[in-house]
Amino acid sequence: MSRQWGQLPERGSGWTLRLIRWIALHLGRSAGRTLLYPITLYFLATAGEARRGSRLFLRRALGCEPGWREQFRHIHCFAATILDRVYFLTGRLNDFEMEIFGGQSILDQAASGRGCILLGSHLGSFEALRAIGLHLRHFPIRILMNTRHNPAMTQLLDALNPALAQTIIPIGGPETLIKVQESVEQGYLVGVLGDRVAPGEKAAHCQFFSQQVALPVAPILFAALAGCPVILCFGLYQGGNRYQIHFELLAERITLDRRHRQEQLGFWVQRYADRLEHYARDAPYNWFNFYDYWQEAPAGLAEENGYGERPPRPQRFARQLAMGWDGLGTLLLSNVLLLATLGLSGLWLFHRVWQIARRTPAQVAENDWVVVLGARLQQDQVSDEYACRLERAAALYHTDPRRRILLVGGLTGGSVSEAERGRQFLVAMGLPAAALAIEDQSLHTLDNLRRARQLLGENKTHPFVLVTSRYHLARSGTLAQGLGLRPVLCAAEDRWSLHPLTLWRLALEAGYLHWYEVGRFWARWTRNRHSLTRIT
């Protein structure tokens, strides 16, 4: 298995996963769990599509509009089960409390020596179920799995337990289910996830949270063809080190008669959906389908026979995860460094951010370009913070009208860009439009600066004035220098004043800066060209 390491497409992510594994196994579960908080924040901040999926589900399951707390808890629950996979896969189950319900059905099944289908879902941790079956009971288990969707994850799992990787039946090729049938004949309990329809897969309509969804019929159809029982299973994470494992016999034998086949398939799929809904209500934060589960109103589905196809649905969250692996990896590394230095490295940067915020003057001598970093608009209007930056730019212009002002900042939520609103604000203050230039494509500080560099063109080695809020100065300055620019910092506020919110902001800036410095060091050290071109 390990020979596949270099052959897989997402190379950049390999080291991140190795790092996660290393942290989990060497620093222990408590340290790993500490890191879940920044990881959750990272995904909450970067994975917009997943956040939307989470909201759409929680709204139904909780019966009210979920806030940030609920969404955080949702993603945190997901991250926690991912971390625990490392322990499950390596058979370290001693630290977990596993409460098993309906275990008799599976004990009987295993004792009979006959195979069956273990029908699971993306509700909770399927890995917990497998771990129990394999390590505690030594059941003969195989898992039908799509190994191509997330090769990075597959890599990690392979590396953690190569023997376990042998028990996976990869989905693909016409012979896939023949393989499953052989396994069942040999007495294997074959695990299948039944809550996502692959593109082009046969599906049946059913009601889920009082709304129509399409679910795959293959698991039921398979059990009917193979003449084997179907046992439902759910491994629900309950927080801390507790998991609840539920087994439930769905059907001892499924028979389909030729004429009523579609209705009968629909009936069994609905039974599955009902049980899934039951457990999803019971443990809503275990719902790990982070996309709009109800999205495609299945217009193209052959309604009359409840049997048809769905348009392809990209695995968006998986893709976002894959794209973010480098960022996540450096964030983890940054947190490990913080832990290792008992927070001193963070404290040191906090001190730097604090000093720069306090000491940077509100006037400068340079008379060339003045770059003003945009700030998020409030209901499409310039916020107090942004107004302060703009007024500083105006003051600089008035002391020396040779100065030219570049406003940077794109659309961040509103209907108009930060830069454009800033320009209107300055024109209203009486500044000539000719003195103003805007860049309204960039979305965050690094992006702002990279675009500013392009606009400054050949002047980029000349010093320019960088105006932003005091708390934001240290990071902006460091990022600009990292891009090869020569910023002269100028504070927006006249004087440094301190209140609790500022402290929190400074801490956040120090955290960002810590992450950035660690990322830059790491990228240089490993010569990760992708990351380097992002930040330099």
Place this chain on the structure above:
Amino acid sequence: MSLEALSPFELEVARLLVETLRLEDIKPEDIAPGEPLFNEGLGLDSIDALELALAISKIYGFQMRSDEQQNQRVFASLRALSAHIAERRVH
């Protein structure tokens, strides 16, 4: 109508295919022998392959195994499938 004519045995297998998989809107003689059966072409999937394999074992008395190297080839077209059955059949 397909351009290539089916051999009598290919037609027999085509009938089995249409019958087993309830391909109601397809006539056995319309299946092009060289066209892919899975994904594109007839658009069969892995559950169809299993159903087909079970029917083949019942009628022709041999098991199609998943670990056979030539599986991709066997399921590639009606012609390939028919040739495989003709070679392996017990009754």
